[in-house]
Amino acid sequence: MSEDAIKLWAIIVSVGAANLLVRLSFIALLANKTMPQLLTRALRYVAVAMITALVLPMVLTTTAAPAVMAFWPNAKLIAALIALVVAFFTRSTCWTLVAGMGALWLLQAATSV
Amino acid sequence: MLPAAVALIPFGLVCGVDAAAVGASPLASIGLSAIVFSGAAQILATQLYAAGAPLAVIVLTCFVIGLRLAMYSAAMAPHLGTFPARWRYLSAFLLTDQAFAATISRFETSADKDRALSHFLGGGIVLWSGWQLMTMAGYFLGNVIPASWSLEFAVPLCFIALLGPLLRERPAIAAAVAAAVAVVLLAGLPMRLNIVVAGIIGIAVGTLAELALERKTAAQEQFR
Numbered sequence: 001m002s003e004d005a006i007k008l009w010a011i012i013v014s015v016g017a018a019n020l021l022v023r024l025s026f027i028a029l030l031a032n033k034t035m036p037q038l039l040t041r042a043l044r045y046v047a048v049a050m051i052t053a054l055v056l057p058m059v060l061t062t063t064a065a066p067a068v069m070a071f072w073p074n075a076k077l078i079a080a081l082i083a084l085v086v087a088f089f090t091r092s093t094c095w096t097l098v099a100g101m102g103a104l105w106l107l108q109a110a111t112s113v
Numbered sequence: 114m115l116p117a118a119v120a121l122i123p124f125g126l127v128c129g130v131d132a133a134a135v136g137a138s139p140l141a142s143i144g145l146s147a148i149v150f151s152g153a154a155q156i157l158a159t160q161l162y163a164a165g166a167p168l169a170v171i172v173l174t175c176f177v178i179g180l181r182l183a184m185y186s187a188a189m190a191p192h193l194g195t196f197p198a199r200w201r202y203l204s205a206f207l208l209t210d211q212a213f214a215a216t217i218s219r220f221e222t223s224a225d226k227d228r229a230l231s232h233f234l235g236g237g238i239v240l241w242s243g244w245q246l247m248t249m250a251g252y253f254l255g256n257v258i259p260a261s262w263s264l265e266f267a268v269p270l271c272f273i274a275l276l277g278p279l280l281r282e283r284p285a286i287a288a289a290v291a292a293a294v295a296v297v298l299l300a301g302l303p304m305r306l307n308i309v310v311a312g313i314i315g316i317a318v319g320t321l322a323e324l325a326l327e328r329k330t331a332a333q334e335q336f337r
């Protein structure tokens with residue numbers, strides 16, 4: 001194995017191990033303990049806050065390197081907001097995907113003309 | 114779990130293409146997605162590797178971006194207490210953004226924890242297997258889908274599909290707005306720390322909003 005290949009495997013194993021430890025952390029430590037009420041309340045907002053923080057940079061960041069955040073004009077942002085409204089009212093992933101991809105394609109077609 | 118599976122098609126392809134682009138061997142590409150099993154960490158690791166970053170920096174960066182998994186782990190923990198350790202450890206390994214987002218509401222609302230867990234584990238195994246196939250397809254076939262289709266946009270859309278229905282109550286909206294503002298304002302932080310920090314800020318704001326709302330309704334009750 002070349003030095004590069006060895007380094008890549010070292011990365012794979014150590015990143016994999018670190019990720020697994022993070023995933024295990026609370027499941028292994030807290031599974032049989034009762035948690036303080038404030039903490040169980042806070043945990044209900046994990047999904048909504050983390051998904052928002054995860055999604056927004058994907059929508060705002062341009063694909064060109066170096067990546068920068070673009071608010072306007074940003075077809076992805078407009079399409080994402082349309083998709084969010086559709087998701088709110090329909091609760092359907094299918095319609096959200098259709099609306100979001102459709103809006104993006106239309107906007108891209110409109111701006112490239 | 115279906116939306117999660119749809120999201121991983123473009124994401125997995127991108128990860129495979131990325132691994133091929135930095136010159137990983139087929140076996141290393143498979144090892145990367147089978148062991149790390151996290152699109153964000155895989156892309157970061159391959160890009161930092163291509164940039165010649167030292168091992169410690171790569172591991173640390175991937176660890177920081179993976180910290181959000183600790184919050185998912187904490188949110189899952191109270192629901193898994195009654196299950197044998199082997200199921201808990203398997204669910205930890207299968208814990209991803211998509212699997213968590215698709216099942217946590219089941220754990221919270223359903224009294225039947227067995228069903229929620231089998232949904233999570235079954236879906237998690239499907240996601241893991243599908244992930245391997247998609248990264249392999251990306252690795253061997255290269256960019257099979259034209260870039261002009263912007264298919265990678267399906268990844269945020271699938272998260273948005275999960276996010277939309279969560280925004281029904283005011284504290285949840287407050288949590289999302291706070292996280293959104295924070296992730297933009299903190300974009301300058303290194304190692305993409307802004308995502309985890311913004312998540313924590315959002316969680317804190319949501320919790321405080323809930324407490325404030327409760328106090329307000331309690332005060333109104335007293336007047337009656």
